[in-house]
Amino acid sequence: MENNALFSIIHAICEKNNIKGIKHQAFIDRLIGNGKLLYFLFSQLYSKREDLESVFYQMLELIIKAYKERQSQFLKRDEQKHKGGAWFLNRELVGMSLYVDRFAGDLSAMPEKLEYLQDLGVSLVHLMPLFESPEGASDGGYAVSNYRVVDKRFGTINDLKKLQQSLQEKNMYMMIDIVLNHTSNQHEWANKARQGDTFYQDFYYTYNDRAIPNQMEVTMPEVFPESSPGSFSYDEQMNKWVMSVFHNYQWDLNFTNPQVLKAMLDTIFFYANLGVDILRIDAPAFIWKQMGTTCQNLPEAHTILQFIKVAVEIATPGMAILGEAIVAPKQILEYFGKGFFTNHECDLAYNATQMALQWDALATTDTRNMLANQHTILQKPKGTTWINYTRCHDDIGLGFEDHYIEQVGYNPYLHREYLKNYLGGRLESSPSSGDLFGVNPKTNDARISGTLASLCGLEKAINKNDEEAIQMSIDKILLMQANSIFLGGIPMIFYGDEFGYTNDYSYLKDPGKSYDNRWMHRPMIDWKKNANAKKKGTVEQRIFNGLQNLLKIRKGHSVFDDNNNLQWLESHNRSIVGFKRILNEKQVFCLFNYSPDPQSLTFFAFHSIKYGVKKLFNLYDGSYTVIGKANESLSFKPYQFYVFSVETN
Ligand code: GLC
Numbered sequence: 065m066e067n068n069a070l071f072s073i074i075h076a077i078c079e080k081n082n083i084k085g086i087k088h089q090a091f092i093d094r095l096i097g098n099g100k101l102l103y104f105l106f107s108q109l110y111s112k113r114e115d116l117e118s119v120f121y122q123m124l125e126l127i128i129k130a131y132k133e134r135q136s137q138f139l140k141r142d143e144q145k146h147k148g149g150a151w152f153l154n155r156e157l158v159g160m161s162l163y164v165d166r167f168a169g170d171l172s173a174m175p176e177k178l179e180y181l182q183d184l185g186v187s188l189v190h191l192m193p194l195f196e197s198p199e200g201a202s203d204g205g206y207a208v209s210n211y212r213v214v215d216k217r218f219g220t221i222n223d224l225k226k227l228q229q230s231l232q233e234k235n236m237y238m239m240i241d242i243v244l245n246h247t248s249n250q251h252e253w254a255n256k257a258r259q260g261d262t263f264y265q266d267f268y269y270t271y272n273d274r275a276i277p278n279q280m281e282v283t284m285p286e287v288f289p290e291s292s293p294g295s296f297s298y299d300e301q302m303n304k305w306v307m308s309v310f311h312n313y314q315w316d317l318n319f320t321n322p323q324v325l326k327a328m329l330d331t332i333f334f335y336a337n338l339g340v341d342i343l344r345i346d347a348p349a350f351i352w353k354q355m356g357t358t359c360q361n362l363p364e365a366h367t368i369l370q371f372i373k374v375a376v377e378i379a380t381p382g383m384a385i386l387g388e389a390i391v392a393p394k395q396i397l398e399y400f401g402k403g404f405f406t407n408h409e410c411d412l413a414y415n416a417t418q419m420a421l422q423w424d425a426l427a428t429t430d431t432r433n434m435l436a437n438q439h440t441i442l443q444k445p446k447g448t449t450w451i452n453y454t455r456c457h458d459d460i461g462l463g464f465e466d467h468y469i470e471q472v473g474y475n476p477y478l479h480r481e482y483l484k485n486y487l488g489g490r491l492e493s494s495p496s497s498g499d500l501f502g503v504n505p506k507t508n509d510a511r512i513s514g515t516l517a518s519l520c521g522l523e524k525a526i527n528k529n530d531e532e533a534i535q536m537s538i539d540k541i542l543l544m545q546a547n548s549i550f551l552g553g554i555p556m557i558f559y560g561d562e563f564g565y566t567n568d569y570s571y572l573k574d575p576g577k578s579y580d581n582r583w584m585h586r587p588m589i590d591w592k593k594n595a596n597a598k599k600k601g602t603v604e605q606r607i608f609n610g611l612q613n614l615l616k617i618r619k620g621h622s623v624f625d626d627n628n629n630l631q632w633l634e635s636h637n638r639s640i641v642g643f644k645r646i647l648n649e650k651q652v653f654c655l656f657n658y659s660p661d662p663q664s665l666t667f668f669a670f671h672s673i674k675y676g677v678k679k680l681f682n683l684y685d686g687s688y689t690v691i692g693k694a695n696e697s698l699s700f701k702p703y704q705f706y707v708f709s710v711e712t713n
């Protein structure tokens with residue numbers, strides 16, 4: 065489409081919708097300024113379709129509708145958020161991911177929990193999926209049967225709106241998911257497809273026989289090989305095979321059909337206009353499929369995300385986009401956008417590589433793999449940021465790259481075997497009690513389930529009533545949290561971890577959950593047990609206060625804003641890893657001992673500090689350390705960490 069033709073379409077459509085005058089100028093500028101880009105991205109995907117221009121026109125209408133429906137309070141917030149640069153880089157953002165029912169009961173009980181969250185230091189709440197999904201076939205809410213109706217288990221859309229208002233009043237933020245890759249097989253679109261409606265059959269990938277599925281499965285990795293092998297399921301009523309990469313009740317949406325993108329963009333705007341601050345795009349790596357490929361991370365998947373990003377930037381710019389791409393380290397980075405689109409795809413991504421590397425270091429007591437991988441992780445573009453975490457509702461994948469494992473002298477196959485055994489409950493001598501998830505005998509792949517506390521040894525220590533082991537596991541929990549909290553980016557605490565919840569095996573008695581051991585680390589919160597956090601010396605108090613202290617430190621120092629101002633230190637002791645964060649004259653050193661034994665590090669590690677500086681201030685316990693000579697050493701207790709501020713006076 066010609067530039068001029070595009071501009072007259074945009075002007076006409078604005079006119080038709082009464083979007084004119086100074087009041088709307090900023091929006092019109094954004095639309096005109098990005099219209100060409102939007103069209104370019106759209107035509108990259110759908111240039112071969114005859115309806116290209118008519119569906120693009122419908123997309124423009126959607127964008128205008130979203131803007132028109134945006135409440136004035138959110139329009140104001142959009143403006144405010146961008147005043148000081150990208151708002152989500154701020155150190156004051158600390159998230160907690162939680163299941164509303166398991167944490168508070170329902171949505172109406174959430175507002176009264178906000179003070180508690182603020183007291184811990186949390187300012188962003190990630191509400192795990194809330195929209196309707198069939199009980200027993202919900203994948204924890206990631207099989208959505210209605211994107212607009214809150215599941216009655218959690219309450220109503222009004223409860224959600226009230227919660228958003230309460231969060232906003234407290235200067236807190238809300239994050240929810242859009243499950244973009246698939247719907248539940250009980251979604252209205254799936255039901256219509258099943259009844260023979262070809263318009264909706266085209267919303268999914270459906271096949272009359274196994275010919276294409278068989279060919280595609282040759283190159284498509286299985287996501288849930290134990291509970292849902294293969295990537296296609298047979299639907300009896302439709303008498304067709306349907307692509308279902310995750311569980312067989314999760315049908316993959318067909319984004320080669322622009323009507324699917326339109327329907328999902330409309331849903332994205334519906335969420336934006338609920339006042340969502342961060343939209344977590346679930347499983348974006350999977351949204352485009354092509355025969356002969358893994359059907360993951362394809363260029364068109366990125367084009368779709370870029371299209372969404374541009375559309376959101378025009379209509380609802382205050383909402384940031386998080387891409388939940390849990391893929392190979394180099395590929396994760398591509399979700400921040402590359403080339404011309406650097407910084408114009410997802411604003412945030414999960415630092416899944418770092419998370420897995422911290423578990424690697426904990427299991428091996430060797431931090432060299434973590435350090436080697438930073439070469440890749442540090443390539444994050446400025447202006448984007450990470451979600452840093454130690455645990456979440458999903459399993460831990462060991463997806464880091466083989467060549468770095470080799471570089472530090474291990475055999476990648478044996479190394480992963482060891483990690484699976486150590487963390488996955490297969491090694492008698494390991495303090496960890498986790499389990500293997502997604503075991504695939506064909507590829508020998510497996511991931512790991514278990515809570516932070518159980519994987520850090522608390523479950524075994526409590527069972528043995530071994531106080532020394534209990535303290536050691538608390539130290540490990542805080543070490544893991546400290547490492548991810550000080551990295552820069554948004555730390556995302558998983559609910560229950562602030563008290564050290566251990567694995568919950570009751571999911572085994574529920575047939576809707578027993579096939580999925582990720583439920584072992586999705587606890588039911590017992591607020592009576594949590595009250596122990598107020599009693600000095602309890603396990604809960606030691607973990608809660610430690611975490612609270614870490615978050616306070618982070619908020620109190622501007623070096624923790626994420627301005628890509630992090631430098632890893634050279635390794636001097638393989639069990640100790642560290643970095644410094646720098647802002648102008650200010651420097652903070654963060655050092656972590658991943659060993660169960662005392663360790664030491666020569667003061668040479670601090671050689672970059674300005675001559676004449678004599679001491680370091682430990683922000684965690686308020687003590688001072690005098691900087692010794694380069695050949696003298698700083699001692700670490702088992703699993704001890706330091707957060708040192710360099711005292712210049
Ligand atoms: C994401 C979710 C996970 C879910 C999957 C399929 O990875 O985090 O829990 O099973 O997508 O929706």
